[in-house]
Amino acid sequence: MPFHFAERIAHAPPSFLEELFRVSSDHSIISFAGGLPSSALIDVEGISEAGRQVMEDDGRTALQYSTTDGYLPLREYIAQRYRTRLGVPASADKIQIVNGSQQSLDLFGKIFLNRGDHVGMERPGYLGAIEAFSLYEPVIHTVPIDEQGLVPDAFERLIATHPVKFFYGIPNSQNPSGCTYSEERREQIAGILSGTDTVFYDDDAFGELFFDGKPRLPVKKYLPEQSVISGSFSKIIAPGMRIGWLYAPPEILKTFNIAKQAADLHSNFLCQMVLHRYLTTHDLDAHIRNIVSVYGRRCRLMCDLLDDLLPTLTHTTPEGGMFMMATLPAGISSRAVFDNGIQEKVAVLPGMPFYIDGGGTDTIRLNFSNADEEKIKTGMERLARVINRLIRS
Amino acid sequence: MPFHFAERIAHAPPSFLEELFRVSSDHSIISFAGGLPSSALIDVEGISEAGRQVMEDDGRTALQYSTTDGYLPLREYIAQRYRTRLGVPASADKIQIVNGSQQSLDLFGKIFLNRGDHVGMERPGYLGAIEAFSLYEPVIHTVPIDEQGLVPDAFERLIATHPVKFFYGIPNSQNPSGCTYSEERREQIAGILSGTDTVFYDDDAFGELFFDGKPRLPVKKYLPEQSVISGSFSKIIAPGMRIGWLYAPPEILKTFNIAKQAADLHSNFLCQMVLHRYLTTHDLDAHIRNIVSVYGRRCRLMCDLLDDLLPTLTHTTPEGGMFMMATLPAGISSRAVFDNGIQEKVAVLPGMPFYIDGGGTDTIRLNFSNADEEKIKTGMERLARVINRLIRS
Numbered sequence: 001m002p003f004h005f006a007e008r009i010a011h012a013p014p015s016f017l018e019e020l021f022r023v024s025s026d027h028s029i030i031s032f033a034g035g036l037p038s039s040a041l042i043d044v045e046g047i048s049e050a051g052r053q054v055m056e057d058d059g060r061t062a063l064q065y066s067t068t069d070g071y072l073p074l075r076e077y078i079a080q081r082y083r084t085r086l087g088v089p090a091s092a093d094k095i096q097i098v099n100g101s102q103q104s105l106d107l108f109g110k111i112f113l114n115r116g117d118h119v120g121m122e123r124p125g126y127l128g129a130i131e132a133f134s135l136y137e138p139v140i141h142t143v144p145i146d147e148q149g150l151v152p153d154a155f156e157r158l159i160a161t162h163p164v165k166f167f168y169g170i171p172n173s174q175n176p177s178g179c180t181y182s183e184e185r186r187e188q189i190a191g192i193l194s195g196t197d198t199v200f201y202d203d204d205a206f207g208e209l210f211f212d213g214k215p216r217l218p219v220k221k222y223l224p225e226q227s228v229i230s231g232s233f234s235k236i237i238a239p240g241m242r243i244g245w246l247y248a249p250p251e252i253l254k255t256f257n258i259a260k261q262a263a264d265l266h267s268n269f270l271c272q273m274v275l276h277r278y279l280t281t282h283d284l285d286a287h288i289r290n291i292v293s294v295y296g297r298r299c300r301l302m303c304d305l306l307d308d309l310l311p312t313l314t315h316t317t318p319e320g321g322m323f324m325m326a327t328l329p330a331g332i333s334s335r336a337v338f339d340n341g342i343q344e345k346v347a348v349l350p351g352m353p354f355y356i357d358g359g360g361t362d363t364i365r366l367n368f369s370n371a372d373e374e375k376i377k378t379g380m381e382r383l384a385r386v387i388n389r390l391i392r393s
Numbered sequence: 394m395p396f397h398f399a400e401r402i403a404h405a406p407p408s409f410l411e412e413l414f415r416v417s418s419d420h421s422i423i424s425f426a427g428g429l430p431s432s433a434l435i436d437v438e439g440i441s442e443a444g445r446q447v448m449e450d451d452g453r454t455a456l457q458y459s460t461t462d463g464y465l466p467l468r469e470y471i472a473q474r475y476r477t478r479l480g481v482p483a484s485a486d487k488i489q490i491v492n493g494s495q496q497s498l499d500l501f502g503k504i505f506l507n508r509g510d511h512v513g514m515e516r517p518g519y520l521g522a523i524e525a526f527s528l529y530e531p532v533i534h535t536v537p538i539d540e541q542g543l544v545p546d547a548f549e550r551l552i553a554t555h556p557v558k559f560f561y562g563i564p565n566s567q568n569p570s571g572c573t574y575s576e577e578r579r580e581q582i583a584g585i586l587s588g589t590d591t592v593f594y595d596d597d598a599f600g601e602l603f604f605d606g607k608p609r610l611p612v613k614k615y616l617p618e619q620s621v622i623s624g625s626f627s628k629i630i631a632p633g634m635r636i637g638w639l640y641a642p643p644e645i646l647k648t649f650n651i652a653k654q655a656a657d658l659h660s661n662f663l664c665q666m667v668l669h670r671y672l673t674t675h676d677l678d679a680h681i682r683n684i685v686s687v688y689g690r691r692c693r694l695m696c697d698l699l700d701d702l703l704p705t706l707t708h709t710t711p712e713g714g715m716f717m718m719a720t721l722p723a724g725i726s727s728r729a730v731f732d733n734g735i736q737e738k739v740a741v742l743p744g745m746p747f748y749i750d751g752g753g754t755d756t757i758r759l760n761f762s763n764a765d766e767e768k769i770k771t772g773m774e775r776l777a778r779v780i781n782r783l784i785r786s
Contacts, residue, residue: 001620004558004590005648006507006529012651051444059437065429065629099492099657106656110528114399115508131655133502136399166396197397226394238456240662254568255398258405263499264492264525269633338507360684 011134023347033347036370041291042238050278062270065276068261070097071272077279078245085215094252099242101205104230105132107259112165113138120167128174140356149181149195152188159192166199170215173206173217173321176365178356180319200227208236208288210320211296225249232341233275236288241271244374298368301376307383309384322369333389337364346382350374398513404527416740418716423772426740429763434684435631443671455663459653462511463490464665470672471638478608489646490660492635497623498525502650505558506531514553517747519568522561523757533749542574545581549567552585559592565600565609569747569758573712576610583615593620601681603713605690618642626668627683634664691761694769702777721755725783730757739775
């Protein structure tokens with residue numbers, strides 16, 4: 001029989017995230033296409049021990065229904081970390097637990113966007129956000145980024161000319177570009193938004209992963225009541241537990257909570273308790289230092305290999321995170337690099353899904369967190385063969 | 394600053410689920426208001442052991458990102474159980490894992506409902522469904538139920554007069570009424586829907602919890618390609634893991650999967666693996682027999698006490714599930730029973746949130762799964778005092 005789906009479904013962009021998981025399941029392919037943190041760096045033993053303790057001490061509570069806002073001690077831990085790391089006045093009542101950052105995107109879109117409303121994001125922009133927002137049928141505007149972050153003139157023009165409900169950005173190690181906003185740009189953005197009704201949505205999936213170990217001040221520091229920050233344990237502890245959060249003014253959080261309750265009552269309570277136990281019995285900072293030292297080495301290695309093996313390709317030089325972006329030599333399409341790469345057993349992600357206007361055909365996103373140095377070396381050699389062959393032909 | 398939320402937020406009914414959790418946190422109150430399964434019947438030791446095994450055997454996989462559809466062996470287990478229990482041709486490709494049944498409600502609404510579309514449900518109807526669907530701004534029609542299920546004439550009239558995208562019902566131990574559709578009514582419903590474009594959404598949270606241990610044939614048996622069934626481990630294993638599923642035709646599931654991916658990428662993978670390990674190393678049928686024998690006793694005790702202590706009150710007589718509904722003596726309002734009950738340390742749930750038309754003011758929902766027999770006895774005595782005092786005054 002014919003099913004009459006809602007019109008919003010026609011607005012869903014073709015899915016790429018799922019494709020990535022499929023590529024990553026062929027183990028003969030070295031994949032720089034996905035967005036996985038390193039499995040080897042997940043503290044399986046520590047999380048397992050935390051799980052044993054929670055089940056022993058309070059298993060019946062962990063396995064029962066709970067409240068929508070999330071496990072209070074976990075929310076207090078998150079708030080405390082914001083206060084000490086970033087000097088922002090976070091408190092538990094400003095934190096809502098969600099199923100990873102992706103759910104913050106969905107629910108934020110849900111509470112703010114009527115069909116036809118205006119929303120802004122970076123160009124290129126995170127495809128998970130494009131997918132989430134698109135289902136609420138907004139008009140999505142993009143503002144280009146350079147190595148310093150959002151281009152201020154273009155940002156100012158957008159805010160001046162359209163009633164943008166919120167602007168979604170990733171100031172720290174942006175996905176896909178790997179760029180980090182400079183401090184000056186953050187202040188400029190806050191200045192431009194100040195006095196307007198546009199909320200700044202700071203997707204901070206990577207702020208803990210700067211190779212120099214130093215936090216960057218969030219836009220929220222300059223715009224406290226007009227911005228939200230979404231965070232996640234996926235990149236620093238483990239993605240499989242699907243626990244993230246939204247840090248927002250209480251007026252926003254109250255509405256967000258209604259949407260969260262209607263969406264799934266509450267997030268997995270067992271894992272909230274296990275995470276909290278893990279965080280309070282382990283040295284998170286030492287764990288993160290270990291992650292960033294590994295990712296930092298992998299990132300530098302990848303940059304060096306690109307420079308050596310593919311001098312006609314340009315690329316960003318990330319300060320942290322998990323991704324960099326490369327622009328292919330003139331005349332080479334990312335689709336061809338993808339297709340030929342699969343045959344050569346190396347996967348990259350074409351840039352197109354990060355451009356809602358059809359751009360990005362000469363760009364690829366490269367993930368450096370999931371492959372070890374040996375694989376990065378072999379994979380980059382394969383990629384160089386693929387691209388050099390395309391240049392010659 | 395003023396936040397300009399989407400118009401759909403104005404359609405959100407006042408939240409009651411959260412209120413219930415609050416009442417249940419005051420331990421001096423005996424609560425029949427909530428919807429919790431019995432904590433004492435959760436197999437903490439067994440789940441804990443399954444968790445230990447998963448972490449030891451494959452912790453790194455359990456803690457990493459995974460695919461949107463869900464853990465394949467778990468989906469195969471669910472499909473196999475449908476085939477043997479209900480004789481319907483389920484297979485893993487028709488099963489999508491979600492964060493408890495509530496997420497099926499949200500995502501189903503999301504993929505089907507444009508603003509102003511027509512949707513049907515029972516009167517009284519499950520408030521979690523009202524909350525989820527309302528955010529997509531449909532026109533919600535209701536069809537009354539009696540002790541045999543949906544009233545066929547009213548159902549037929551609705552389907553004949555409105556382009557209902559889907560009809561949402563709970564044929565097994567309906568929430569809030571506790572009624573179970575008769576087999577004849579199921580066939581009638583399928584007959585009325587056959588040849589129309591209306592999908593039947595069967596929320597089967599309680600189908601495993603019949604006191605006689607016998608499954609009832611789903612409407613899907615008569616209407617295979619035009620119906621979906623949502624299920625959940627919350628009532629038979631543990632709600633805190635937030636794992637449920639939707640069983641649907643592949644054409645629906647493909648679109649549902651896009652919405653699921655945009656909503657949160659995938660459900661908690663650790664708990665999917667732990668659940669599967671638990672299910673394949675424990676006797677689920679024996680576990681369920683234990684639950685239903687306890688719930689059956691509690692239900693009969695509650696019915697008997699109501700008959701003895703409050704003969705002027707009428708109530709449903711459930712065949713399973715966790716709830717019954719009572720109609721108060723003439724002139725007594727459920728709001729007064731609720732308010733006076735809290736003072737007397739007994740909580741019931743007023744029926745109003747289950748009626749989108751403002752009805753139900755003389756009804757209360759009573760949960761019999763969460764309080765033990767001692768508490769049911771004391772709580773019913775308190776309730777009788779409250780109601781008899783209201784009758785006298």
